[in-house]
Amino acid sequence: MGKTILSVDDSATMRAMLEETLSEAGFDVLLAKDGVDGLEVLERETPQLIITDINMPRLDGFGFIEQVRRSSNNRAVPIIVLSTEFDETKKETARNAGATGWIVKPFDPEKLVGAINRLTA
Amino acid sequence: MMTDEYLDESGKKLEFVSFQIGQQEFCIEITSVREIRGWAPETSLPHVPSYVRGVINLRGTVLPIVDLADRFGLDATEPNERNVIIVVQIKEKLVGLLVDAVSDIIVVPQDEIQPIPEVNGELQLQFAQGLFAVRSRMLCIIDLTHVVPELERGAA
Amino acid sequence: MSNQGIMQVFFDECDEQLSELESNLLALEGGEHNLEAINAVFRAVHSIKGGAGAFGMEELVRFAHTFETILDQVREGDLTPDATVLKAMLKASDVLTDLVRCARDGENVAVADVEIVMEQLNALNGTEAEKEIDESDDDFEIEFQPVPVCLDDIDCTDAGEFARFEISFRPRPMLYENGNDAVYLLRELRSLGEIEVQCDADALPTLDEIEPEGAFLTWQVTLHTNSDESKVREIFEFVQWDCDLSISAGNSLACGEAGIPDKVEAHLCNPAVGPADPGQFDAGSEHAETINSEAAVAPEKPSKSANIQATIRVNLERVEQLINLVGELVINQAMLEQQAEVAGLDRTSAICSGLNDLQKLTKEIQDGVMAIRAQPVKPVFQRMHRIAREAGEATAKIIRLVTEGETTEVDKTVIERLTDPLTHMLRNAIDHGLESPEARVRAGKPEEGTICLSANHRSGRVVIEIADDGAGIDREKVRSIAVARGLIEADTALEAEDIDNLIFRPGFSTAEQVSDLSGRGVGLDVVRRAVEKLGGRVSIASQPGIGTKITMSLPLTLAVQEGMLVDVADHTLVVPLAAILESLKPRSDMVNEIGLGKRLIKLQDSFVPLVDVAETLGFRKAGIDPTQGVALLVETPGGTRCVLLVDAIQGQNQVVIKSVERHFSRVPGIAAATILGDGRVALIADTEDLVAHHQSVPERIEPKLTAMG
Numbered sequence: 001m002g003k004t005i006l007s008v009d010d011s012a013t014m015r016a017m018l019e020e021t022l023s024e025a026g027f028d029v030l031l032a033k034d035g036v037d038g039l040e041v042l043e044r045e046t047p048q049l050i051i052t053d054i055n056m057p058r059l060d061g062f063g064f065i066e067q068v069r070r071s072s073n074n075r076a077v078p079i080i081v082l083s084t085e086f087d088e089t090k091k092e093t094a095r096n097a098g099a100t101g102w103i104v105k106p107f108d109p110e111k112l113v114g115a116i117n118r119l120t121a
Numbered sequence: 122m123m124t125d126e127y128l129d130e131s132g133k134k135l136e137f138v139s140f141q142i143g144q145q146e147f148c149i150e151i152t153s154v155r156e157i158r159g160w161a162p163e164t165s166l167p168h169v170p171s172y173v174r175g176v177i178n179l180r181g182t183v184l185p186i187v188d189l190a191d192r193f194g195l196d197a198t199e200p201n202e203r204n205v206i207i208v209v210q211i212k213e214k215l216v217g218l219l220v221d222a223v224s225d226i227i228v229v230p231q232d233e234i235q236p237i238p239e240v241n242g243e244l245q246l247q248f249a250q251g252l253f254a255v256r257s258r259m260l261c262i263i264d265l266t267h268v269v270p271e272l273e274r275g276a277a
Numbered sequence: 278m279s280n281q282g283i284m285q286v287f288f289d290e291c292d293e294q295l296s297e298l299e300s301n302l303l304a305l306e307g308g309e310h311n312l313e314a315i316n317a318v319f320r321a322v323h324s325i326k327g328g329a330g331a332f333g334m335e336e337l338v339r340f341a342h343t344f345e346t347i348l349d350q351v352r353e354g355d356l357t358p359d360a361t362v363l364k365a366m367l368k369a370s371d372v373l374t375d376l377v378r379c380a381r382d383g384e385n386v387a388v389a390d391v392e393i394v395m396e397q398l399n400a401l402n403g404t405e406a407e408k409e410i411d412e413s414d415d416d417f418e419i420e421f422q423p424v425p426v427c428l429d430d431i432d433c434t435d436a437g438e439f440a441r442f443e444i445s446f447r448p449r450p451m452l453y454e455n456g457n458d459a460v461y462l463l464r465e466l467r468s469l470g471e472i473e474v475q476c477d478a479d480a481l482p483t484l485d486e487i488e489p490e491g492a493f494l495t496w497q498v499t500l501h502t503n504s505d506e507s508k509v510r511e512i513f514e515f516v517q518w519d520c521d522l523s524i525s526a527g528n529s530l531a532c533g534e535a536g537i538p539d540k541v542e543a544h545l546c547n548p549a550v551g552p553a554d555p556g557q558f559d560a561g562s563e564h565a566e567t568i569n570s571e572a573a574v575a576p577e578k579p580s581k582s583a584n585i586q587a588t589i590r591v592n593l594e595r596v597e598q599l600i601n602l603v604g605e606l607v608i609n610q611a612m613l614e615q616q617a618e619v620a621g622l623d624r625t626s627a628i629c630s631g632l633n634d635l636q637k638l639t640k641e642i643q644d645g646v647m648a649i650r651a652q653p654v655k656p657v658f659q660r661m662h663r664i665a666r667e668a669g670e671a672t673a674k675i676i677r678l679v680t681e682g683e684t685t686e687v688d689k690t691v692i693e694r695l696t697d698p699l700t701h702m703l704r705n706a707i708d709h710g711l712e713s714p715e716a717r718v719r720a721g722k723p724e725e726g727t728i729c730l731s732a733n734h735r736s737g738r739v740v741i742e743i744a745d746d747g748a749g750i751d752r753e754k755v756r757s758i759a760v761a762r763g764l765i766e767a768d769t770a771l772e773a774e775d776i777d778n779l780i781f782r783p784g785f786s787t788a789e790q791v792s793d794l795s796g797r798g799v800g801l802d803v804v805r806r807a808v809e810k811l812g813g814r815v816s817i818a819s820q821p822g823i824g825t826k827i828t829m830s831l832p833l834t835l836a837v838q839e840g841m842l843v844d845v846a847d848h849t850l851v852v853p854l855a856a857i858l859e860s861l862k863p864r865s866d867m868v869n870e871i872g873l874g875k876r877l878i879k880l881q882d883s884f885v886p887l888v889d890v891a892e893t894l895g896f897r898k899a900g901i902d903p904t905q906g907v908a909l910l911v912e913t914p915g916g917t918r919c920v921l922l923v924d925a926i927q928g929q930n931q932v933v934i935k936s937v938e939r940h941f942s943r944v945p946g947i948a949a950a951t952i953l954g955d956g957r958v959a960l961i962a963d964t965e966d967l968v969a970h971h972q973s974v975p976e977r978i979e980p981k982l983t984a985m986g
Contacts, residue, residue: 012286016287017331084326091515106331119461164958164960167946183940214940271941272941
C-alpha cells in the first residue's frame with residue numbers, strides 16, 4: 001500500500017519535480033500550490049507526511065504548518081520544510097510553528113526519499 | 122501449433138497486402154497500411170504531377186491521392202466506385218494509393234523474398250524492393266519511401 | 278514526466294513569474310506601496326532561483342540571488358523602493374528575462390550586461406555592498422548544496438576511527454506534537470553505527486494518571502560510530518529544543534550508567550509507550566492547545582475572498598485534437614443539413630428541428646473549444662513596457678505607456694504572432710510619433726509622452742490600438758518621400774487618409790536617419806504583412822499636433838476563417854474574405870491587354886493587374902473573357918492590389934481551416950483547404966502567392982494542363 005505525501009509549493013517546477021521524485025519512489029502524491037490550497041486538500045485527505053515550501057502567496061509555510069497542527073485530523077503528521085532558505089531564525093520559526101524537519105532546496109532525491117521513509121515508517 | 126513455432130524460429134515472416142493494377146499484382150507491407158476504403162471524387166491540386174490526383178476528405182484529414190498506375194508509367198486509372206484507396210503511412214504523412222482492387226493478405230517467410238533482377242527497365246521496378254512467388258503468381262513488393270517525392274519537399 | 282518535461286514546466290513558470298514580477302514592479306512604480314506587491318516580486322525571483330538551482334543554471338541562480346538579496350531588504354523595510362531603486366529593479370527584471378531566455382535557448386549570455394546590473398544592484402546595498410558580495414558567494418556554496426537535516430550521512434571515508442558516544446535524550450511533548458518521534462531519531466542514530474538502547478520509563482505515570490499526549494520516557498543510547506560528534510548532533514538539530522539532550526564522547530571505559538541523568542523518576546517500564554504512531558492520539562485536541570504555548574500567534578484565517586480560479590495545465594496537442602474533432606462535427610452537421618435539404622424534408626419535421634438544435638449545439642461547442650485556446654493579451658502587453666523603456670532610453674524621450682484591456686482574450690497562436698508587429702509599432706510610435714521632450718514643451722505639451730495600448734473585442738474580432746499623443750503624421754513629408762521613392766506620382770491626388778496609409782507601403786520609411794530602433798529598410802509594411810497574414814487589417818488615423826492611432830483588427834482564431842466561395846473552372850475555391858475589398862462585374866472597356874497574355878483592369882483612376890485564377894492554377898488552358906466572370910479586388914498581405922477573375926460567386930461562409938501540407942507538401946497558390954458541406958475538399962487561395970505566381974509563370978504550367986485533365 002502506497003503512502004500518501006502532500007507537497008505544498010507555489011512553484012510549478014518544484015511541484016513537478018517532487019511529484020516525479022516521490023511517485024518514482026512509490027508514494028502517492030498530492031499537490032497543493034500554497035498554504036490555503038494545502039489546507040483544502042487536508043480537509044479531504046490524510047497524508048502520511050507533508051512537504052512544504054515556506055515562501056508562498058496567500059498562506060505561507062509557517063502559517064500553513066500552524067494551521068495543520070491545530071487541525072483535528074492531521075495534527076500529528078510529520079511536516080518537512082523544503083526551502084532554499086537556511087538561516088537559523090527561519091528554522092526556529094518553522095520549528096515553533098510545528099515543523100518536523102528542514103531540508104534545503106535543491107534537494108537530493110535519494111536523501112529526501114530516505115528522510116520520508118524514516119519519518120513514515 | 123508445433124509447425125508454427127518451428128517456422129517462427131526458422132525465419133521471420135512478413136505480412137503483405139496485395140493489390141491489382143491492371144493485370145499486374147503488387148504488394149506493400151501491412152505495417153504501413155492504415156485503412157482501405159472506396160474511391161471518392163478528389164479535389165484536384167494545381168501544379169502537381171498527373172499521378173497526384175488531388176485530395177479527399179478522410180474524416181477531416183486532407184488526404185492526397187496518388188494513382189499508382191500513372192506513377193508506374195502504366196495507363197492512368199479512370200476511377201469509379203469499384204476502385205480502392207489504400208491509406209498508407211509514409212513517414213509522418215498519410216497518403217491514399219489508388220488501385221484497382223485489393224486481393225489478399227499474404228504471409229511470406231522473409232527468406233523467400235528475392236532481390237529484383239537487374240534486367241528489367243520498367244518504371245515500376247524502380248519502386249520495387251523485392252519479389253516473391255505465391256503459387257504461380259509473382260508479386261512485386263513496393264518500397265513506399267520514394268513513390269511520392271512531393272512528400273519529401275515538406276513545408277515550404 | 279521526463280527531466281525535459283519538468284524543464285518545460287520550469288520555463289513556463291518562469292514566463293509567468295517574470296510577468297508577475299514586471300507587473301508588480303510597475304505597480305510599485307505607479308506609487309502602490311503595498312506589501313503584497315513587494316512579496317509577490319520577491320516570490321517571483323525566489324521561485325526562478327529555486328528552479329534554476331535545481332537545473333544547475335548557475336548564471337541564472339547567481340543573478341537571481343543578488344536580485345533577491347536586494348528585494349529581501351526592501352521586504353524587510355531596510356531599503357525604500359524609491360524611483361532609483363525601482364528603475365534598477367526593472368532593469369534587473371529585464372536582465373533576468375534575458376537570462377531565462379538564454380538558459381532556455383542555450384544561448385550565451387552577454388556577461389557584461391549582467392555584471393553591470395549586478396553592480397547596480399549591489400550598489401543599492403549601500404555600505405554593506407562589498408561585504409554582501411563576498412558573503413553571497415559563500416552563501417551560494419552552502420545554499421545550493423543539499424543540506425540534509427535529520428538524514429543519515431554516513432561518513433565512510435574515515436572508516437576505522439571508531440568513537441563511542443553516550444547519548445541521553447528525553448523528548449518533550451513538543452517533539453511529538455511536531456510530528457517527530459523518538460523512534461525516528463533512534464533509527465537515525467542506528468544509521469551512523471552500532472547502537473545499544475535503553476529506555477528509562479521511571480517517569481511514566483500510572484495508567485489512570487497518564488496524560489495521553491505527554492512524554493515520559495528517557496532514552497539512553499550508546500553509539501559506536503566512525504562519524505564525529507557534529508554528525509551525531511546534526512540528527513538532533515531540529516529537535517534540540519524539544520528534548521533534554523546530552524551527548525558525550527565517551528571512552529571505552531566509561532560505562533552506560535554514568536550517562537543516566539539523576540532526574541529520571543521511575544514507576545513502570547514499557548518501552549512501547551509514547552506516541553510511536555503519529556496518528557494514534559487524535560482525541561484531545563483541546564489539550565494540544567494548552568501545551569502548545571510556545572507556538573507563535575496563528576495568522577488570521579486565510580480569506581477566501583481572494584478566490585483564485587482553479588486552472589489546469591493541458592497538453593496543447595490534446596486541445597488541438599479536440600479542436601480538430603469539433604471541426605469534424607461542424608462539417609458533419611453541415612453535411613446532414615445538406616442531405617436533409619436534398620431529401621426535400623419538411624422544414625417543420627422533427628428531423629429538421631432536431632438538426633437545428635444540433636447546429637446550435639455544435640456552434641456552442643465550437644465556441645467553447647476555441648475559448649480553451651484563448652488567452653489574455655496581458656503577457657504580450659507587459660512585454661511592451663520593456664520595449665518602451667528601452668526605446669525611451671535610446672531616443673532620450675520620456676514615455677509613459679498605458680495599457681488597457683489586458684484581459685481581452687485571443688487565440689494562442691494569434692497572441693504568439695502579435696508580439697513582433699506590436700513591438701514594431703510601439704518602437705515606431707516612440708521613434709517617429711512622439712516628439713523630443715523639448716519639442717513637446719515648445720508645443721505646450723507635457724514633457725512626458727503618453728502611448729496608450731489597448732485591446733478589446735468588437736464584433737467577433739479583437740481590436741488592438743496603439744495611440745500616441747505626438748505630433749501626428751507630417752503629411753507633406755510623407756508625400757514627398759513617397760514621391761521620391763516612386764510610390765506615387767508627384768501629381769497624384771490623395772486624401773489625407775491615403776497619405777497616412779502610405780507609411781504602410783513596402784519600401785517606405787520615414788526615418789531620415791537609420792536609427793537603432795527602426796532598423797535598416799524595415800518599415801511598417803512588415804507590420805502590415807504580419808497582421809494580414811493573421812487575417813487581420815491595419816488602419817491609421819492621425820491628427821496633426823494631437824497624435825496618431827494605429828488600429829489592428831484581428832480574428833479571434835486561426836482555426837476558422839470567413840471565406841468567399843467562388844467557382845473556378847468546375848472547382849470550388851475559397852478566397853479569404855479579409856483580403857477582398859470589393860467584387861465587381863467587369864465591363865469590356867475596363868480591360869486592357871498589355872501583351873504576353875497579361876491584362877490590366879481600370880478601376881477609378883488606377884490600373885490593377887488582372888489574375889485569371891483558373892488559368893493561374895492551371896485548371897484551364899486559357900483565361901476567360903473578363904466580362905463573363907466576376908472580379909474580386911483583393912489586397913494581398915504584402916499590400917499589392919490586384920483583381921482575381923473567377924467564374925462566379927457562390928456565397929460567403931465560415932470555413933474550418935485544414936492543412937494541405939500536413940500530408941502532402943506546399944502547393945503554389947494554395948494556403949490551405951477546407952471541407953465543404955457536401956464532404957468534399959475545397960482549396961483556400963493564397964492571394965499573395967497567386968499574384969506572384971501569375972506574374973512569373975503562365976507558360977510554364979502549359980505541359981501540366983493535359984495531365985490535369
